[in-house]
Amino acid sequence: MSEFLRNNWFVVVIAVIIIAFVSYFIYDENKYNVSAKSDSDGNQVVASIDKKDITANDIYDQSAPFDTALLYNLYHNQVVDQSVKTTDDLDEKAKDLKKTIEQNVSSSSSQNSESQIETELASFGYNGIDQLYDYCLMTVKEAKMQRDYIEDHFDEVTPALQENKPRTISIISMQVQDLAALTEDEQKKKDNIDSALSSGSFADAATAYSEDTATASDDGFYGYVDANSVNSQYSTLNAQVIQAALNLEKDQTSDWIEVTDSSSGLKYLYKVHVDETDIQSIWDSKNETVSNNILSAFLTANQGLSVKIVQENAKDLDIEFKDKDVQKRIEDYINDQTGGNSNEE
Known part of the structure; x- marks a missing residue:
């Protein structure tokens, strides 16, 4: 089911994140860390990105056990949200995407479609179907972020795709x-x-x-x-x-x-x-499906490119980790996804 949503969306860009479960809750490892910061409701803050907090409850409230990929996704979502301004165009794209998913659910022969989507959303740090729009908005924002990066680094990312004979x-x-x-x-x-x-x-x-x-x-x-x-x-x-x-x-x-x-x-x-066959010409295509497909192809051909793009944008944000274990888990995940080539400062 990990591809259910992405297979029906006009942006196919989240597929590079692999969900890998970890054995223990981070709560058990950090509940005695009395020096950790808390928000106004007393919730433990594990990280702060441009003054927006990620709390322990953001992790604990998920229905599945805590895993590193989920923690990275919470971090990733905040970086994407704060790196790309919500424009009217992106808002409309997010609404269209949400509508498409809802139509697919209503027309699906599977009675479990909605629960499967909720499980999928939870794996990316969203609390079920009520936050479907938020996820769609994050998705279209990330697509813009990725397009901007590829546009600026076109010669750098093209050779890997060229090998696939696009x-x-x-x-x-x-x-x-x-x-x-x-x-x-x-x-x-x-x-x-x-x-x-x-x-x-x-x-x-x-x-x-x-x-x-x-x-x-x-x-x-x-x-x-x-x-x-x-x-x-x-x-x-x-x-x-x-x-x-x-x-x-x-x-x-x-x-x-x-x-x-x-x-x-x-x-x-x-x-x-x-x-x-010219990659630049395909990239410049006015056909939305072709444009989305080659964006996905760039991300697939270049190992860890999606994660690397998030990290490049994260450098422009004020990020402070309140929990060193959380920081290490995220950094290890990033290095694993990028092959140790995340270009972190």
Whole structure:
């Protein structure tokens, strides 16, 4: 379920945080620390970020045992919130994201969808569905923070992504009864597609003949893929088609690709065309889905980049740890996620 929310959101940027449970509550380790700061309600303060406190209750109130990732997420949430100003645009994006999640919950066949989301939210330090908007706002704020960082460090983070052969592609598909023996009508349609491709554009052929209605209505445009898409359980395109696309150069079109759907047994013929391979051009895309996908791809390709970006922004904040054990846990987590390359002062 750890990917349930992210798989449905237009920003796919939180996936880099790994939840790893620790055996003991931090309360047991620090309850006798009488020198710790307390807030006005008497709650023990474990850290302060630009005068906003993270209290022990923020940790203890979670339904699951305390773990280091949860503590890091509380710290992370405060850094993101205070590093990025809430604008009208971000507010609208957060509301849209919240609406999308709620619609997915209401349309889900699973009776446990809402409780699963609440569990997911709790793992990131939020107290259930009532704080869904807060989480959505943090998510879109972090996406902006990440985009700004990548924009400023583009040449630095591009080589790792280049190794994954990023590209945008278009497709044409047609369903057949038997890949080894096409019917007369199937052969005629296949020949018509070949003729349209030889005399015109891939986009025109896709619009006229492709049976993939989701892409045919957009000139056959499928979107972003890279090497990580081949084995991704969230890819909506067959791995054979993606692999064929990775073997092509810009503006090249594949031969016919024979695909048998592993779940349904249905058989298809595909053509795939590579629209763009230049990372800068893909990054500058006006297509929101492509833009979100390449942002996620940058974060995936560069180890610990999401955590590193949080740390770079944290340097501009007034952060004071009231509990040295908490500080060490967070620092150890950061070093683990970044491979010891967090560039901390």
